[in-house]
Amino acid sequence: MLGSLPSFARLVSELGKLPGIGGKTATRLAFSLLRRPQEEVEALATALIEMKRNLSFCSRCFNLSESELCSVCSDSGRDETRVCVVQEPQDLMAIERSHGYKGCYHVLHGALSPLDGIGPEDLKIPQLLTRLKQEPVEEVVVATSFTVEGEATALYLARILKQAGIKVTRPAHGIPMGSDLEYIDSATVQLAIDSRREL
Numbered sequence: 001m002l003g004s005l006p007s008f009a010r011l012v013s014e015l016g017k018l019p020g021i022g023g024k025t026a027t028r029l030a031f032s033l034l035r036r037p038q039e040e041v042e043a044l045a046t047a048l049i050e051m052k053r054n055l056s057f058c059s060r061c062f063n064l065s066e067s068e069l070c071s072v073c074s075d076s077g078r079d080e081t082r083v084c085v086v087q088e089p090q091d092l093m094a095i096e097r098s099h100g101y102k103g104c105y106h107v108l109h110g111a112l113s114p115l116d117g118i119g120p121e122d123l124k125i126p127q128l129l130t131r132l133k134q135e136p137v138e139e140v141v142v143a144t145s146f147t148v149e150g151e152a153t154a155l156y157l158a159r160i161l162k163q164a165g166i167k168v169t170r171p172a173h174g175i176p177m178g179s180d181l182e183y184i185d186s187a188t189v190q191l192a193i194d195s196r197r198e199l
Protein backbone atom coordinates (compact mmCIF):
# COMPACT_ATOMS: atom_id res chain seq x y z
CA MET A 1 0.00 0.00 0.00
CA LEU A 2 2.81 2.40 0.90
CA GLY A 3 4.37 1.73 -2.50
CA SER A 4 1.77 3.95 -4.11
CA LEU A 5 2.51 6.73 -1.57
CA PRO A 6 6.25 7.32 -1.99
CA SER A 7 6.42 10.54 0.10
CA PHE A 8 4.57 8.92 2.96
CA ALA A 9 6.69 5.76 2.72
CA ARG A 10 9.86 7.86 2.80
CA LEU A 11 8.76 9.69 5.95
CA VAL A 12 7.85 6.40 7.66
CA SER A 13 11.25 5.01 6.69
CA GLU A 14 13.12 8.09 8.04
CA LEU A 15 11.14 8.18 11.30
CA GLY A 16 11.77 4.44 11.73
CA LYS A 17 15.52 5.10 11.89
CA LEU A 18 15.11 7.04 15.18
CA PRO A 19 15.90 5.20 18.42
CA GLY A 20 12.97 3.43 20.03
CA ILE A 21 10.70 3.95 17.01
CA GLY A 22 9.52 0.80 15.27
CA GLY A 23 7.52 0.49 12.06
CA LYS A 24 4.13 0.82 13.75
CA THR A 25 5.09 3.94 15.71
CA ALA A 26 6.70 5.47 12.62
CA THR A 27 3.46 4.97 10.67
CA ARG A 28 1.40 6.44 13.53
CA LEU A 29 3.69 9.50 13.73
CA ALA A 30 3.51 9.99 9.96
CA PHE A 31 -0.30 9.93 10.08
CA SER A 32 -0.25 12.39 12.97
CA LEU A 33 2.02 14.76 11.00
CA LEU A 34 -0.25 14.43 7.98
CA ARG A 35 -3.19 15.68 10.03
CA ARG A 36 -1.34 18.71 11.42
CA PRO A 37 -1.50 22.19 9.86
CA GLN A 38 1.05 22.90 7.12
CA GLU A 39 2.84 25.61 9.16
CA GLU A 40 3.29 23.32 12.15
CA VAL A 41 4.92 20.63 10.03
CA GLU A 42 7.13 23.23 8.36
CA ALA A 43 8.19 24.55 11.79
CA LEU A 44 9.21 21.01 12.79
CA ALA A 45 11.18 20.50 9.56
CA THR A 46 12.94 23.87 10.04
CA ALA A 47 13.75 23.05 13.68
CA LEU A 48 15.36 19.77 12.59
CA ILE A 49 17.46 21.40 9.88
CA GLU A 50 18.55 24.36 12.04
CA MET A 51 19.44 22.17 15.00
CA LYS A 52 21.70 20.12 12.78
CA ARG A 53 23.19 23.17 11.08
CA ASN A 54 23.81 25.27 14.22
CA LEU A 55 24.77 22.75 16.86
CA SER A 56 28.38 21.84 17.16
CA PHE A 57 30.76 21.00 19.97
CA CYS A 58 32.59 23.36 22.31
CA SER A 59 36.23 23.58 21.21
CA ARG A 60 37.38 23.26 24.83
CA CYS A 61 35.14 20.71 26.57
CA PHE A 62 33.17 19.15 23.66
CA ASN A 63 29.82 19.97 25.21
CA LEU A 64 27.05 20.82 22.72
CA SER A 65 27.31 24.45 21.71
CA GLU A 66 26.09 26.89 19.10
CA SER A 67 29.28 28.93 19.39
CA GLU A 68 33.04 28.33 19.74
CA LEU A 69 32.78 27.93 23.52
CA CYS A 70 29.79 26.41 25.34
CA SER A 71 27.78 28.22 28.01
CA VAL A 72 29.79 26.58 30.82
CA CYS A 73 33.19 27.44 29.32
CA SER A 74 32.13 31.05 28.67
CA ASP A 75 30.97 31.45 32.28
CA SER A 76 33.77 33.21 34.20
CA GLY A 77 32.18 32.16 37.50
CA ARG A 78 33.09 28.48 37.09
CA ASP A 79 35.82 26.86 39.18
CA GLU A 80 38.60 26.11 36.68
CA THR A 81 40.52 23.91 39.10
CA ARG A 82 37.89 21.17 38.81
CA VAL A 83 36.95 19.26 35.65
CA CYS A 84 34.11 16.75 35.61
CA VAL A 85 34.57 14.09 32.92
CA VAL A 86 31.34 12.67 31.47
CA GLN A 87 30.56 10.31 28.61
CA GLU A 88 27.85 12.26 26.79
CA PRO A 89 26.43 15.82 26.67
CA GLN A 90 23.23 14.46 28.27
CA ASP A 91 25.24 13.53 31.39
CA LEU A 92 26.56 17.09 31.61
CA MET A 93 22.99 18.38 31.32
CA ALA A 94 21.85 16.11 34.18
CA ILE A 95 24.63 17.41 36.43
CA GLU A 96 23.92 21.02 35.46
CA ARG A 97 20.24 20.54 36.33
CA SER A 98 21.25 19.61 39.88
CA HIS A 99 22.90 23.07 40.29
CA GLY A 100 25.33 21.53 42.78
CA TYR A 101 28.50 21.53 40.68
CA LYS A 102 30.36 24.74 39.85
CA GLY A 103 33.44 23.37 38.08
CA CYS A 104 34.08 22.79 34.38
CA TYR A 105 33.50 19.68 32.24
CA HIS A 106 35.04 17.49 29.60
CA VAL A 107 32.79 15.32 27.41
CA LEU A 108 34.44 12.13 26.16
CA HIS A 109 31.72 11.19 23.66
CA GLY A 110 31.79 7.54 24.65
CA ALA A 111 33.62 5.12 26.92
CA LEU A 112 36.55 2.77 26.46
CA SER A 113 35.46 -0.55 25.04
CA PRO A 114 38.29 -2.79 23.82
CA LEU A 115 35.78 -5.41 22.59
CA ASP A 116 34.26 -2.84 20.25
CA GLY A 117 37.68 -1.52 19.31
CA ILE A 118 37.14 1.81 21.12
CA GLY A 119 40.42 3.04 22.59
CA PRO A 120 41.50 6.37 24.16
CA GLU A 121 42.23 7.88 20.73
CA ASP A 122 38.60 7.31 19.68
CA LEU A 123 37.36 9.44 22.59
CA LYS A 124 38.24 13.01 23.62
CA ILE A 125 40.95 11.68 25.96
CA PRO A 126 43.99 13.13 24.11
CA GLN A 127 42.21 16.53 24.17
CA LEU A 128 41.62 16.11 27.93
CA LEU A 129 45.31 15.45 28.54
CA THR A 130 46.27 18.52 26.49
CA ARG A 131 43.81 20.63 28.48
CA LEU A 132 45.18 19.42 31.78
CA LYS A 133 48.66 20.55 30.76
CA GLN A 134 47.41 24.03 29.86
CA GLU A 135 44.85 24.70 32.60
CA PRO A 136 45.19 24.99 36.39
CA VAL A 137 43.25 21.77 37.07
CA GLU A 138 43.69 20.23 40.53
CA GLU A 139 40.88 17.68 40.55
CA VAL A 140 39.22 15.56 37.87
CA VAL A 141 35.81 14.15 38.82
CA VAL A 142 35.29 11.06 36.65
CA ALA A 143 31.51 10.81 36.26
CA THR A 144 31.44 8.13 33.57
CA SER A 145 28.63 5.53 33.73
CA PHE A 146 28.61 2.73 36.28
CA THR A 147 28.84 0.13 33.51
CA VAL A 148 31.78 -2.12 32.60
CA GLU A 149 32.91 0.41 29.97
CA GLY A 150 32.35 3.41 32.24
CA GLU A 151 34.29 1.82 35.10
CA ALA A 152 37.14 0.79 32.77
CA THR A 153 37.32 4.38 31.51
CA ALA A 154 37.39 5.71 35.09
CA LEU A 155 40.21 3.36 36.07
CA TYR A 156 42.19 4.19 32.95
CA LEU A 157 41.87 7.93 33.60
CA ALA A 158 42.70 7.51 37.29
CA ARG A 159 45.90 5.67 36.39
CA ILE A 160 47.22 8.22 33.91
CA LEU A 161 46.01 11.34 35.73
CA LYS A 162 47.41 10.35 39.10
CA GLN A 163 50.81 9.94 37.45
CA ALA A 164 50.43 13.56 36.38
CA GLY A 165 49.81 14.57 40.00
CA ILE A 166 46.11 15.34 39.60
CA LYS A 167 43.59 14.30 42.24
CA VAL A 168 41.04 11.92 40.69
CA THR A 169 37.63 11.40 42.27
CA ARG A 170 34.52 9.44 41.32
CA PRO A 171 30.92 10.21 42.33
CA ALA A 172 29.29 7.74 44.70
CA HIS A 173 27.25 5.02 43.04
CA GLY A 174 23.66 5.86 42.36
CA ILE A 175 23.62 8.00 39.24
CA PRO A 176 22.25 6.03 36.32
CA MET A 177 24.04 8.21 33.77
CA GLY A 178 23.73 8.05 30.02
CA SER A 179 20.19 6.77 29.90
CA ASP A 180 16.76 7.64 31.21
CA LEU A 181 18.09 10.99 32.33
CA GLU A 182 14.62 12.43 32.66
CA TYR A 183 14.03 10.04 35.55
CA ILE A 184 17.03 11.12 37.60
CA ASP A 185 16.13 13.58 40.29
CA SER A 186 18.56 16.42 40.78
CA ALA A 187 19.01 15.68 44.49
CA THR A 188 20.40 12.21 43.66
CA VAL A 189 22.84 13.68 41.16
CA GLN A 190 23.98 16.35 43.59
CA LEU A 191 24.39 13.85 46.44
CA ALA A 192 26.49 11.56 44.24
CA ILE A 193 28.78 14.42 43.22
CA ASP A 194 29.04 15.74 46.79
CA SER A 195 29.92 12.32 48.17
CA ARG A 196 32.59 11.56 45.58
CA ARG A 197 35.58 9.57 46.72
CA GLU A 198 39.21 9.59 45.65
CA LEU A 199 40.25 6.89 43.17
Ligand SMILES: [Zn+2]
Pocket: 058, 059, 060, 061, 062, 063, 069, 070, 071, 072, 073, 074
Ligand atom coordinates in the same frame (compact mmCIF):
# COMPACT_ATOMS: atom_id res chain seq x y z
ZN1 LIG B 1 32.75 23.97 26.90
